[in-house]
Amino acid sequence: MSASAVARLALLAHPAGHSVSPAMMEAAFAAVGRRARYDALDVPPEELAAAVAALRQAPWVGANVSVPHKAAVVPLLDELRPTARRLGAVNVVVRDRARLIGDNSDLPGFARALAALGPVAGRQAVVLGAGGAARAVVAALRDLGMEVAVHNRSPERACALVAALGGGGATVLADADLAAAVAAADLLVQTTTVGMAGGPLGSPLPEGVLPTAGAVVDLVYRPAVTPLLRAARAAGLVVQNGLPMLVHQGAAAFEAWTGLPAPVDAMGRAAEAALGGAGRGWTGLADGAGATG
Numbered sequence: 001m002s003a004s005a006v007a008r009l010a011l012l013a014h015p016a017g018h019s020v021s022p023a024m025m026e027a028a029f030a031a032v033g034r035r036a037r038y039d040a041l042d043v044p045p046e047e048l049a050a051a052v053a054a055l056r057q058a059p060w061v062g063a064n065v066s067v068p069h070k071a072a073v074v075p076l077l078d079e080l081r082p083t084a085r086r087l088g089a090v091n092v093v094v095r096d097r098a099r100l101i102g103d104n105s106d107l108p109g110f111a112r113a114l115a116a117l118g119p120v121a122g123r124q125a126v127v128l129g130a131g132g133a134a135r136a137v138v139a140a141l142r143d144l145g146m147e148v149a150v151h152n153r154s155p156e157r158a159c160a161l162v163a164a165l166g167g168g169g170a171t172v173l174a175d176a177d178l179a180a181a182v183a184a185a186d187l188l189v190q191t192t193t194v195g196m197a198g199g200p201l202g203s204p205l206p207e208g209v210l211p212t213a214g215a216v217v218d219l220v221y222r223p224a225v226t227p228l229l230r231a232a233r234a235a236g237l238v239v240q241n242g243l244p245m246l247v248h249q250g251a252a253a254f255e256a257w258t259g260l261p262a263p264v265d266a267m268g269r270a271a272e273a274a275l276g277g278a279g280r281g282w283t284g285l286a287d288g289a290g291a292t293g
């Protein structure tokens with residue numbers, strides 16, 4: 001594609017909702033001096049194949065894929081990069097001439113966000129949830145050498161996640177063991193939809209159940225402060241919401257599309273502004289920031 005052509009990208013999701021990605025991605029391309037248009041497209045399942053087929057020609061550069069298409073898109077692509085193959089889920093499609101390559105930026109996005117939090121002391125992690133996001137989180141934590149206990153409302157889904165990732169270093173946490181495991185955890189990662197705007201209300205943990213001294217990461221970014229993060233912060237724990245992961249997975253996608261280093265700060269500021277939180281700082285929850293989330 002010539003440098004002056006307007007590159008096209010899209011999010012394929014259903015519903016596409018109030019996505020932050022158009023603002024974040026267009027800011028990224030603008031920051032490196034490229035013209036790009038990024039649309040959030042509401043693509044119902046029966047229209048996914050046609051939407052993906054359209055990506056095979058210029059000016060399309062690629063796409064993001066989100067719920068509910070991350071696994072369904074796999075057979076529509078020509079090739080998978082190793083992380084996408086490992087997770088069985090694609091959230092980034094890259095066009096290479098007429099070929100479409102599937103990748104997954106959730107795993108490196110979470111790993112980079114966690115690194116920004118600083119070194120986690122200890123090796124015990126508890127992950128709440130066993131959906132698509134949890135899969136990337138558990139794999140990233142295993143790559144860091146952590147022992148991961150997965151708790152999910154539906155235990156069979158936690159069992160399937162652990163089995164799909166090859167078992168080693170990850171176990172399923174029974175309801176009866178949840179409070180003790182969380183108290184002893186060096187890191188708690190909340191990956192369910194509980195606390196998300198429009199999702200189930202409240203916290204996925206019973207009141208008073210928190211790590212004694214560990215860090216707490218909640219993948220939810222809307223609102224900026226979930227009930228779980230509010231309780232964790234009140235208990236003096238290090239906390240991070242889902243915005244750093246959102247930005248870093250976007251940065252990894254941008255790098256897959258362009259081969260350029262991502263302008264991460266420009267993306268973070270754009271994402272933060274799109275969420276209505278400009279000035280809070282996108283790299284985490286600075287003291288007092290987003291307290292009313």
Ligand SMILES: NC(=O)c1ccc[n+]([C@@H]2O[C@H](COP(=O)([O-])OP(=O)(O)OC[C@H]3O[C@@H](n4cnc5c(N)ncnc54)[C@H](OP(=O)(O)O)[C@@H]3O)[C@@H](O)[C@H]2O)c1
Binds near residue numbers: 219
């Ligand atoms: N920050 C980021 O970059 C980023 C990236 C990806 C996802 N996320 C966020 O992560 C969250 C999960 O996304 P996903 O794609 O993994 O969704 P998903 O595949 O639909 O999984 C949803 C998870 O939430 C659990 N859940 C739903 N309702 C619940 C309830 N009432 N009580 C307890 N657990 C409940 C589900 O448990 P069951 O299995 O029992 O149904 C499952 O574990 C969303 O809030 C999403 O916005 C953030």
